[in-house]
Amino acid sequence: MSTLDWLYPPLATMSAKxxxxxxxxxxxxxxxxxxxxxxxxxxxxxxxxxxxxxxxAYALWRVNRELDERQVPLMGVMAxxxxxxxxxxxxxxGGTSGHLVGAALAAIVLGPWAAVLVMTCVVGTQALLFQxxxxxxxGANIVNMxxxxxxxxxxxxxxxxxxxxxxxxxxxxxxxxxGWLSIVIAALLCALQLAISGTxxxxxxxxxxxxxxxxxxxxxxxITAGAxxxxxxxxRDLLMAGKAQVSVxxxxxxxxxAIAIVLAVLSPLASSHxxxxxxxxxxxxxxxxxxxxxxxxxxxxxxxxxPNEAVATIVAGIFGALxxxxxxxxxxxxxxxxxxxxxx
Amino acid sequence: xxxxxxxxxxxxxxxxxxxxxxxxxxxxLLFILCVSLTPTGAWPAYVFLFTLVLSVAAASELGLxxxxxxxxxxxxxxxxxxxxxxxxxxSVLAEVSLGGWSLEVTAPGLERFLSIALKSWLAxxxxxxxxxxxxxxxxxxxxxxxxxxxxxxxxxxxxWRYIFVLADEALRKMRAREARSASxxxxxxxxxxxxxxxxxxxxGSLFLRGYDRSERIYHAMLARGYDGTVRSLPLxxxxxxxxxxxxxxxxxxxxxxLLTHFLG
Numbered sequence: 001m002s003t004l005d006w007l008y009p010p011l012a013t014m015s016a017k018x019x020x021x022x023x024x025x026x027x028x029x030x031x032x033x034x035x036x037x038x039x040x041x042x043x044x045x046x047x048x049x050x051x052x053x054x055x056x057a058y059a060l061w062r063v064n065r066e067l068d069e070r071q072v073p074l075m076g077v078m079a080x081x082x083x084x085x086x087x088x089x090x091x092x093x094g095g096t097s098g099h100l101v102g103a104a105l106a107a108i109v110l111g112p113w114a115a116v117l118v119m120t121c122v123v124g125t126q127a128l129l130f131q132x133x134x135x136x137x138x139g140a141n142i143v144n145m146x147x148x149x150x151x152x153x154x155x156x157x158x159x160x161x162x163x164x165x166x167x168x169x170x171x172x173x174x175x176x177x178x179g180w181l182s183i184v185i186a187a188l189l190c191a192l193q194l195a196i197s198g199t200x201x202x203x204x205x206x207x208x209x210x211x212x213x214x215x216x217x218x219x220x221x222x223i224t225a226g227a228x229x230x231x232x233x234x235x236r237d238l239l240m241a242g243k244a245q246v247s248v249x250x251x252x253x254x255x256x257x258a259i260a261i262v263l264a265v266l267s268p269l270a271s272s273h274x275x276x277x278x279x280x281x282x283x284x285x286x287x288x289x290x291x292x293x294x295x296x297x298x299x300x301x302x303x304x305x306x307p308n309e310a311v312a313t314i315v316a317g318i319f320g321a322l323x324x325x326x327x328x329x330x331x332x333x334x335x336x337x338x339x340x341x342x343x344x
Numbered sequence: 345x346x347x348x349x350x351x352x353x354x355x356x357x358x359x360x361x362x363x364x365x366x367x368x369x370x371x372x373l374l375f376i377l378c379v380s381l382t383p384t385g386a387w388p389a390y391v392f393l394f395t396l397v398l399s400v401a402a403a404s405e406l407g408l409x410x411x412x413x414x415x416x417x418x419x420x421x422x423x424x425x426x427x428x429x430x431x432x433x434x435s436v437l438a439e440v441s442l443g444g445w446s447l448e449v450t451a452p453g454l455e456r457f458l459s460i461a462l463k464s465w466l467a468x469x470x471x472x473x474x475x476x477x478x479x480x481x482x483x484x485x486x487x488x489x490x491x492x493x494x495x496x497x498x499x500x501x502x503x504w505r506y507i508f509v510l511a512d513e514a515l516r517k518m519r520a521r522e523a524r525s526a527s528x529x530x531x532x533x534x535x536x537x538x539x540x541x542x543x544x545x546x547x548g549s550l551f552l553r554g555y556d557r558s559e560r561i562y563h564a565m566l567a568r569g570y571d572g573t574v575r576s577l578p579l580x581x582x583x584x585x586x587x588x589x590x591x592x593x594x595x596x597x598x599x600x601x602l603l604t605h606f607l608g
Contacts, residue, residue, distance in 0.1 A: 036418040037471075038464025039425065042380045060495055069572025072495070073562040074555075076502025077510075081554030083503070084510035088518065088550065090543035092536060100547055109551065117496070121503050128483060129352050131417055131471045134464070136376045194424055199460060204427045222537060226544015227551060234552055 033101075033183075033190055033213070034126065034141055037134025041197040048193065049139030052120075055147040059116035067114070075114060079121035082106055086122075090219070098219020103145055103186070104153025104178035105224045109231065109238060112154040112252050119146035140193050144186040148259055153182035155256025171232060171239070172225045179224030180217040185260050187213035188267040206267045350511055352475040358405035360473070364586045365482035366489045366579075371593040372474045376467045378597040382604055384459040389604040390466065396596070397469045404477050411469040411476070418464045425460045429453045480504050489579050498574040502561075510554055517546045 040048070063071050082102040089099035102122070106115035123141050126132040133141040157178035164170025191209035195202035231239055355361075360368070375396070382389045401408050430440075432453035440447045475483075481501065488497045521542065525534075534542075582590070 036421050036464045037376050037380065037467035038418075038460055038462075039421060040380075042377070045380065056496070057493070060493060064495065069570065070562055072498050072502055072574065073565060074558045075499045077506050077554050077558035077561060078551075079499065079503040080506040080510045081551055083507055084514040084554075085547045085550050087511065087514045088543050088546045090536075090539040098540060098543070100543075102547075105547070105551070117499060120496070121500050124500065125503065125507070127471075128475060128480065129350070131414070131468050131475070134376065134467055135373060135471055136380050136467070198456075199428070200424045201427050201431045204431075205424060209424075219540060222540030223544040223547055226541040227548035228544075229541070230545040230548025231552065234548070235555075238552075238555065 034133030035137040037136045039199045040137050044197045045136045048143050052139040052142040056120050059113045062113040075117050079118045082122050100223045103149030104182040107150045107154035108157050115150045116146050144189050149182045149186045151256035152185045152260045153178040155253050156181045158253050175225040175228040176221035180221035183213050183217035183220045185263050188263050353479045354476045360404040360477045365478050365486035367586050367590045369486040372470050374597050375470050379463050379467050385455045386604045390462050393466050411472040414472045415469045418468050428457045494574045
């Protein structure tokens with residue numbers, strides 16, 4: 001842990017664990033989620049920047065419309081609070097610790113569009129201050145943690161709340177599931193970006209990132225649920241305020257679910273058919289362009305010697321998560337239908 | 345400016361410190377784009393880019409090893425690229441047997457892995473030099489000049505002002521927890537879920553304090569005439585020296601790209 005002293009000399013006064021929590025990557029995962037520069041191919045990095053700019057611009061417009069002049073102090077201080085909240089950790093075992101990314105918590109308490117802005121500021125500041133994530137890769141990091149993390153967290157929370165009806169357990173179960181899945185889906189997207197960039201083969205990156213973050217996500221889920229429990233006890237009105245936005249954010253709710261489902265299906269597919277990405281590229285005809293380019297967009301990768309069964313167990317885990325999620329969603333849909341029948 | 349361990353800025357009077365933040369930010373972004381566009385295995389280009397990093401480090405007067413020390417940050421992420429060593433097709437360099445599997449390290453695989461490692465290392469060093477020689481408020485002004493929406497810059501600016509306050513708050517909470525629960529350094533007390541719930545409650549209370557604080561700040565701003573418009577000082581035009589620095593930097597990076605793509 002003394003290595004952190006020279007990584008963050010100014011933080012040497014804190015304990016090693018605090019310093020780890022501050023820099024945003026957890027020692028529990030040898031594969032952190034903030035992608036540094038150099039790991040994404042230029043086309044992937046630029047494409048992610050375009051997506052990030054569109055998403056953040058839309059969020060700015062929405063927040064501007066809903067919050068008016070309150071937004072600058074609220075967003076600024078809440079971004080600082082999330083940043084500081086990421087320092088709070090708890091020890092798991094053997095020197096590893098769990099801590100917060102905060103996308104789901106921000107989405108639940110502040111509403112999705114404000115959360116997108118808050119998380120964008122957090123991720124951007126981490127890149128600028130600590131080189132925690134690259135600048136060219138910042139677009140991808142914003143997409144993963146600020147856009148997809150928030151959308152998935154928000155959608156899952158809303159789904160579970162719907163499922164629980166008026167009961168309190170929905171708040172905590174929803175918070176846990178939102179925190180957990182927002183981390184896992186963001187990690188899967190990160191793995192896909194690395195795979196498309198040719199940095200990490202899909203059949204290794206997806207199960208590895210997915211598997212590790214299924215564990216890391218538990219910490220996120222527990223902290224999110226704990227924070228919601230505190231807010232429920234201290235300022236119930238804040239959590240109930242979120243209910244007012246129900247009609248406004250239905251599109252995002254569905255969008256977040258769609259992102260979660262598509263990524264949960266796509267990633268295991270990409271990893272069980274490592275040539276799948278290449279196949280898509282071939283179908284789309286841009287593989288020729290990729291081959292002619294001085295840098296390779298999609299390199300050939302095969303993994304000799306690794307029996308697929310070893311990987312298959314982890315893939316099965318991802319599929320398991322997907323099935324659980326699908327069942328939850330179906331129950332929610334059925335319940336919704338029942339309720340709408342009853343009110344008719 | 346408040347001096348705080350979170351602030352990456354290192355005070356100095358070097359030419360790099362004095363250079364306009366707009367020039368620095370645009371050149372660093374272009375440098376990172378240039379590094380990203382450099383093809384795999386273009387070793388001479390990497391050497392040249394490294395000399396650029398070294399000369400900028402020399403101009404920063406922070407010591408040549410300052411950026412080097414802080415650049416090992418990307419090391420953990422290299423795990424993600426490690427499989428490339430054995431998954432790229434090509435002539436076999438070495439065979440590693442790992443618990444029953446025998447993995448073949450190939451020459452193109454090694455080349456790709458080293459290229460990714462070097463590129464990310466070069467990029468992060470330049471970013472370290474930018475943040476060490478430029479106060480964040482100046483970077484924010486530069487971001488506005490480069491077209492980042494005013495509102496986002498204002499939010500970032502406010503975040504920067506309160507990060508220290510809330511980080512202190514978070515550290516105080518952790519100190520309080522450590523003082524109250526036995527052996528927090530080791531396994532800590534209670535079950536994992538209990539520890540997680542405590543951390544969650546700390547996050548919740550931090551969140552709430554932030555929320556209340558933002559409300560007080562909002563009222564303070566209203567009292568001082570804030571009407572929702574984000575006003576900022578007009579940007580001063582770049583001096584001729586600054587323009588020359590910017591132009592030279594762009595020319596060097598562009599010719600490097602041309603050279604590596606047509607000669608390499």
